[in-house]
Amino acid sequence: MQSLVSAALQFPTIVFTALLALVALYWLLVLIRLAPLELFERDSLRDDHMASTLVSLGFAGVPATLALSVLVLFAGAISLAIELIALRWLSLGMLRVPVGVLVLWMSFAVASPVAAAMCHSLQRALHRYQPFQQRCLLGATVVVSERQSSEYASAQLENEPSSVVRLHCKAGDCPQLGERRVLVKYLVGEDAYRSVIEQQYLDTRVRLNKLRMRRKHHSNGYSI
DSSP, X not given: OHHHHHHHTSTTHHHHHHHHHHHHHHHHHHHTTSSOTTXXXXXXXXXXXXXXXXXXXXXXXXXXXXXXXXXXXXXXXXXHXXXXXXXXGSOOGGGHHHHHHHHHHHHHHHHHHHHHHHHHHHHHHHTTSGGGSSGGGTTOEEEEEEEOSSSEEEEEETTEEEEEEEEEOBTTBOOOTTOEEEEEXXXXXXXXXXXXXXXXXXXXXXXXXXXXXXXXXXXXXOOO
16 A cells, blocks of 8 residues: 555656546535536637547547546556556656656556547436536537428437437538538527538548648748
């Protein structure tokens, strides 16, 4: 037990220890209704904020707070395992800082797909509850099932026929039956979502990633 505590207090694992303490405090505040479940959620994926980044990592359909909690938990476990198995036996000295930074990056990189898969497996159960049925669905894929009127359509979450959302019809881009669309904006007053065709959403993400890479190369003094 003493070696476990000692490992948890060594860099880089101490970073995850502190983060997990904050995560535990946050969920305690959620339980006693002093903090919102959708702390990092936004009404739109248009801006490059945290929720949009999490969606791109595969965490669509669950609150950003839950995704971050699971990610930190898995990354912390990986970092602790590396500390116990390898780092504590090495005399790193000042090298512990750069090695620790590398372990931090590796822990998040390895934990990200595992945490995303875990959250994905929880989606169906979570969507039965109202707090998980609003902004946290941004980035989720739906299949249009019914046209309600000229302004709205109904759609089912992919692989979840019991979970239905309402889509807002935008001029020139009204959801058609059977279309696969991605939820990109939540309209609070209407309790409905704006959406785009799935392939259009994917193509846009590809273009944005290429644009960011070009800007990065230019900022580093390189030309494309």
